Amino acid sequence: MIRPSETTTAMLPVLVNVSIAQCIPLPALSIGTHALALAHWAHLGFRGTGCIETFLREWEVNAPSLKQICADPATTDAIVKLGVPLSNFRVHSPVAPRQVYCTIGNYRDQLLQAALDADDGPDGPGAAARREAALNSIEARRRNGAPYICIKGAACVSGPHDPLAISPNLETLDWEVEIGVVIGKSAAHVRVEDAFDCIAGYCIVNDITLRDRVFRRDAPAMGTDWLQSKSRPGWLPAGPWMVPAWNVGDATQLRLWLRLNGSLMQDGLVSDMIFSIGEQIACLSNSTRLEPGDLICTGTPAGIGSHHGRYLRPGDVVEAGIEGLGSQRVMCIAQSNA
Incomplete structure (x- = not known):
């Protein structure tokens, strides 16, 4: 498994x-310091070396050759000798999905934290009862329930270092660091035990959410509104890169973290999920057909802004990372309501 520190780069491609400049983005292999266009290996029969969306849609064709060159020590040498320093490039999202799915309330510690924050707070006389009720609810859902998954508009995907524009009327804009799962082949009615065969790779995502729009004030009986609360452009920074699944190993051991202006806000392990990545894929594939390049945002650990009583505002710097998947840095900037 790739195991760089939070600030260093990956050791495998x-x-x-x-x-670069104003050119169209293109897929490349990187070792963190340099990047070399996939077109360098076009003779291997890759499809879509000029477009990340096409490359991922053709993942089943491309994956065997990609795995081969990623394992070849000569590939690292080629990237260093023939590639361009990564700092010379603009880094875009490593995925361009047609569909984005988000799993809601999927970390035990986040749900428990929300329960303790309610009513008279974590130190109030009712905290113990709320804690017990939350734990019982989580275990009952684990035994008898299913993942709660919504759709997030694909137009919200942005790069790992793109600025996040915040207009004055967005007062409850929140962060959610998550592990993003990129689908590698069409999947329908997949069994949990076969789900990982459908994964192309993993990346970091920050599922930006406007808390006061999750529930519609004008239609409270209608339930949640994920379009208004999650799907504006720029509300899903992704990347900086995608690590192929064969280089990740046991994803449940990965650590997620998020810092706001240098202060640690979120810190959790994928193993704290209520429903595993495989269970999420199986659940989705029984309701819809997953296609290559689709992205699943798999839930977030404790420490979101509503817990801290602090939401995003212009001037903030949000850094999010996952062990082995790198880190992203997003600057929040002011935008007029117009």
Whole structure:
């Protein structure tokens, strides 16, 4: 498994989507310091070396050759000798999904934290009862329930270092660091035990959410509104790269973290999920057909802004990372309501 620190780069080649000057983004392999366009290996029969969306849609064709060159020590040498310093590129999202799915309330510690924050707070006289009720509810859902998954508009996907524009009327804009699962082949009615065969790779995502729009004030009986609360452009920074699944190993051991202006806000393990990545894929594939390039945002650990009583505002710097998948840095900027 790739195991760089939070600030260092990966030791094995990873898939990036980069551009230089005003050119169209193109998929490349990177070792963190340099990147070399996949077109360098076009003789291997890759499809879509000029477009990350096409490359991922053709994952089943491309994956065997990609796995071969990623394991070849000569590939690292080629990237260093023939590639361009990654700092010279603009790094875009490593995925361009047609569908984005988000799993809601999927970390035990986040649900428990929300329960303790309610009513008289974590130190109030009712905290113990709320804690017990939350734990019982989580275990009952684990035994008898299913993942709660919504759709997030694909137009919200942005790069790992793109600025996040915040207009004055967005007062409850929140962060959610998550492990993003990129689908590698069409999947329908997949069994849990076969789900990992459908994964192309993993990346970091930050599922930006407007808390006061999750529930509609004008239609409270209608339930949640994920379009208004999650799907504006820029509300899903992704990347900086995608690590192929064969280089990740046991994803449940990965650590997720998020810092706001240098202060640690979220810190959790994938193993704290109520429903595993495989269970999420199986659940989705029984309701819809998953296609290559689709992205699943798999839930977030404790420490979201509503817990801290602090939401995003212009001038903030949000850094999010996952062990082995790198880190992203997003600057929040002011935008007029117009």
